[in-house]
Amino acid sequence: MSFHHRDNYLYCEGINVKDLQDAMQDSPFYLYSAAQLRANVAAYADALTGLSARISYAVKANGNLTLLKLLRALGCGATLVSGNELRLALLAGFAPADMVFNGNGKRRDELALAVQHGVTVNIDSEFDLAHIAQAARDANKPVDVLLRVNPDIQPDVHPYVATGMRDSKFGIRAERLPWFLERLRHEPLLHLVGLHCHLGSTIKDVRVFRDAAILMGDLTTAVRGQGFDLRYLNLGGGLGIDYERAGKTPTPHALLDAVRGRLPGDLTLIVEPGRSIVGNAGVLICRVIGVKRNGDKHFIVTDGSMATLIRPSLYGAYHHIDFIEPVDGEPRTFDIVGPVCESADFLGKARILPTPHEGAGLVVYDAGAYGYAMSSSYNLQLRPAEYLVDGERVTQIRRAETFDDVMLAQSTLSVIMPRAESAD
Numbered sequence: 001m002s003f004h005h006r007d008n009y010l011y012c013e014g015i016n017v018k019d020l021q022d023a024m025q026d027s028p029f030y031l032y033s034a035a036q037l038r039a040n041v042a043a044y045a046d047a048l049t050g051l052s053a054r055i056s057y058a059v060k061a062n063g064n065l066t067l068l069k070l071l072r073a074l075g076c077g078a079t080l081v082s083g084n085e086l087r088l089a090l091l092a093g094f095a096p097a098d099m100v101f102n103g104n105g106k107r108r109d110e111l112a113l114a115v116q117h118g119v120t121v122n123i124d125s126e127f128d129l130a131h132i133a134q135a136a137r138d139a140n141k142p143v144d145v146l147l148r149v150n151p152d153i154q155p156d157v158h159p160y161v162a163t164g165m166r167d168s169k170f171g172i173r174a175e176r177l178p179w180f181l182e183r184l185r186h187e188p189l190l191h192l193v194g195l196h197c198h199l200g201s202t203i204k205d206v207r208v209f210r211d212a213a214i215l216m217g218d219l220t221t222a223v224r225g226q227g228f229d230l231r232y233l234n235l236g237g238g239l240g241i242d243y244e245r246a247g248k249t250p251t252p253h254a255l256l257d258a259v260r261g262r263l264p265g266d267l268t269l270i271v272e273p274g275r276s277i278v279g280n281a282g283v284l285i286c287r288v289i290g291v292k293r294n295g296d297k298h299f300i301v302t303d304g305s306m307a308t309l310i311r312p313s314l315y316g317a318y319h320h321i322d323f324i325e326p327v328d329g330e331p332r333t334f335d336i337v338g339p340v341c342e343s344a345d346f347l348g349k350a351r352i353l354p355t356p357h358e359g360a361g362l363v364v365y366d367a368g369a370y371g372y373a374m375s376s377s378y379n380l381q382l383r384p385a386e387y388l389v390d391g392e393r394v395t396q397i398r399r400a401e402t403f404d405d406v407m408l409a410q411s412t413l414s415v416i417m418p419r420a421e422s423a424d
């Protein structure tokens, strides 16, 4: 375990996190373990042994440049959902040939960028096909494309993170595929190289991946039968992690065992994990501002909030919370909340913890995925710093946002209308 308690102090690899917190001026902050990242990638690589396969890390889960460089060095490709993520992946050194550009609303300028760099693009809708074809014609460049299929499979997850159900906004229904194939026959610059699907996120029951593999394998065979030379099958991401610490984490091995043997053997499999690569490799470290009671309710108020980590407020998500140092006040049932002016601002509810002193350090576990990436400066809570531990070494991999950073975009005002010439 890269994060563990020793003598009631939290360690990240070889580092006492309380020492780090005391040495830093800023709180809260995100803290990542390089060893855990490496272990998570190795688990996928091991599970994929013997298959022709690619790990295409979903940048949306955590786009820190240093972490991306580390993942690239470990052999990952990159799954992108915006033009700016494409720029970021280029900065991190990913080869365009190892990128996939996803999304149900890709803008024309983003498609032009993808075409310019030769990135594989997912077709998500009729208009998306038209826009990609136009971008290819404008650049007079061929583009490899995947058709994103809406598989109509319902994983047992929060509705906000289910993406492959029949009424979700993503992908193309299987019965519409003939229309797309017909259009593609008339688009010589668009080369259909495979199919894609993504079921959703936080999936624990890997049987849905088996269902998806069977469906997508059959569709691949059918599309090949129409004369298309499909080489890839992209099964998306979505593997859950053990937020509840119940010891029931579905492993990449379980995922791959569910799909192995159910796909045409000559395909290259692409998987797009995000959460299961970075989720348990990162934690959020906060400080206690104070403890208060309202009626029968007890609150620990911390400097971390829904602006720092929105998953509890947005999805009712559970994150395990503990102290990073010895705390021996009277145990109570606490809600752990932040300073943001919303009743939805909580990190955890009904947790039995000892009553802490002001300044005590708290850890919110499994915050590496969709933590910093979904943070905001709501209430002008400034986005936190990020640190990476690698053995005994700690590196600041992003400084905390400052008030000046936030104000910069408002520092110059320009009158847009009426235009200068029409004003006089």
Ligand SMILES: Cc1ncc(COP(=O)(O)O)c(C=O)c1O
Residues within 6 Å of the ligand: 058, 060, 061, 079, 102, 163, 198, 200, 201, 202, 236, 237, 238, 239, 272, 273, 274, 275, 276, 369
């Ligand atoms: C198309 C696609 N691929 C991969 C992912 C990564 O999912 P996860 O972080 O659950 O592995 C997402 C996230 O929702 C996605 O939309």
